[in-house]
């Protein structure tokens with residue numbers, strides 16, 4: 458999250474990173490044993506002008522830090538394949554099936570998990586040339602190809618005073634977010650981003666192109682809302698638009714001494730989400746190492762181009778700020794503003810968990826617990842990684858309550874399995890560092906920290922098995938869908954086996970979140 462302090466920190470990190478020439482780190486957990494390199498040669502025979510090898514500038518661009526959020530994702534694919542139409546994707550799926558060629562699919566490249574969107578020695582299929590971006594004649598539906606990042610979508614829609622419920626930061630990709638669910642600014646009005654998709658164009662394992670909607674392939678339609686890459690390759694998303702000229706939004710930061718007040722204000726908001734126009738993302742952010750200290754910043758979003766200081770945010774504005782960017786702005790501008798918190802070209806990891814409760818006391822206890830364990834464990838990381846090599850350490854909480862889940866239900870439901878009688882705080886730990894020599898240390902620290910936090914929330918009776926896919930780490934991919942509840946997990950598995958009986962999307966496309974793998 459940005460404040461002037463953070464912007465200063467970020468700017469110095471960018472300078473450091475570019476001065477050093479970042480090497481290409483590998484995640485020790487990625488297994489390359491079962492990878493078949495046969496796909497590139499087979500694809501070259503039929504789609505030669507769209508297959509690029511390591512000596513080509515296209516390969517170098519598509520496999521570079523500019524196209525992946527975190528350096529840990531950059532691997533060594535044998536070739537890059539750039540389909541130009543859903544027909545190309547369909548041909549490729551058939552060719553890969555027949556040749557048993559291993560592959561990975563990359564959209565916006567923001568899933569920070571090595572092997573989820575790239576592959577050593579296989580085909581890296583990139584979505585960059587599937588660039589559809591068009592409004593229906595009545596402007597109620599936007600058709601989006603999977604090449605896009607949310608910032609491009611918002612800029613396109615700004616000309617029509619419209620938006621869509623997508624990523625809160627501009628650089629995040631469209632397809633991965635929609636296949637994960639999508640935590641968005643408009644959630645208390647329209648639910649998860651995926652709840653607003655009315656049709657998917659999908660290439661199935663057979664190589665057939667189908668259109669999944671409420672009335673056609675309705676089981677597939679449901680599964681794509683949170684089920685990730687287990688069912689097919691989506692080549693177009695048709696999503697409902699929302700009228701939006703400007704919103705009242707910004708980032709409100711408070712000093713270390715006021716962090717407890719901000720956490721309490723967060724619990725107060727989360728326990729009583731009654732204004733559908735509002736959304737918040739509170740975070741605490743490490744500042745000094747010795748002693749360990751942190752500040753807090755909250756993204757406050759209000760969907761109005763006339764109202765400032767709504768009642769639901771009152772408790773935040775009672776706390777003195779050290780930074781405040783609240784103003785009327787377009788979604789395009791706001792997503793660019795939050796997007797400045799992302800430092801390109803370094804090493805990053807997210808890890809996820811969820812607190813569940815029904816009262817202010819439970820939610821505050823959960824926030825306090827996650828926050829205090831996170832910072833209590835920080836010296837263990839500082840002992841191993843110089844503070845100068847750490848760019849960002851933070852933890853945030855995303856409130857999802859009844860308004861949000863009622864909107865999900867009204868839209869027809871999704872695979873995530875949340876219960877509208879509860880209030881969830883989906884938390885995410887964020888760690889960004891410089892230098893691949895620290896990859897294993899950082900991964901290990903965040904893995905252990907996540908375990909300790911989860912155990913403590915279990916003991917306190919506020920643990921939820923749900924992890925938000927968009928924020929989950931490599932060590933959370935295994936048995937991931939169990940977190941959606943046994944019923945949804947079984948349903949996802951049966952839909953996956955129905956459309957992909959030979960498990961092409963699990964075996965030839967091994968990365969990421971796999972059901973029943």
Ligand SMILES: Cc1cc2nc3c(=O)[nH]c(=O)nc-3n(C[C@H](O)[C@H](O)[C@H](O)COP(=O)(O)OP(=O)(O)OC[C@H]3O[C@@H](n4cnc5c(N)ncnc54)[C@H](O)[C@@H]3O)c2cc1C
Pocket residue numbers: 526561562563564565566567568569573574584603623624625626629630631632633634635636637638639640641685686689690691692799926927928968969970
């Ligand atoms: C800085 C940052 C901010 C974020 N902010 C938000 C936020 O506000 N809200 C939110 O909900 N999430 C957020 N996320 C999480 C985000 O939703 C995930 O990282 C998501 O995977 C990004 O989508 P992508 O297209 O960039 O991902 P990619 O890494 O390209 O893809 C993710 C997964 O989906 C698969 N995939 C991609 N395209 C297709 C396709 N067309 N068909 C089938 N499978 C495909 C890939 O193989 C991969 O396994 C954020 C992440 C980061 C790093």
Ligand SMILES: *[C@@H]1O[C@H](CO)[C@@H](O)[C@H](O)[C@H]1NC(C)=O
Pocket residue numbers: 506507515539540541585586
């Ligand atoms: C993809 O798009 C780029 C940029 O618009 C274009 O140069 C290229 O020819 C397209 N096709 C392929 C297969 O790369």
Ligand SMILES: *[C@@H]1O[C@H](CO)[C@@H](O)[C@H](O)[C@H]1NC(C)=O
Pocket residue numbers: 729731732768769
């Ligand atoms: C809930 O929030 C609204 C403002 O959004 C406020 O008017 C109301 O008093 C709050 N209720 C409780 C129980 O805190």
Ligand SMILES: *[C@@H]1O[C@H](CO)[C@@H](O)[C@H](O)[C@H]1NC(C)=O
Pocket residue numbers: 717818821822825
């Ligand atoms: C949360 O922590 C603050 C101080 O950090 C404390 O005042 C408050 O009592 C704690 N609340 C709960 C419910 O643990």
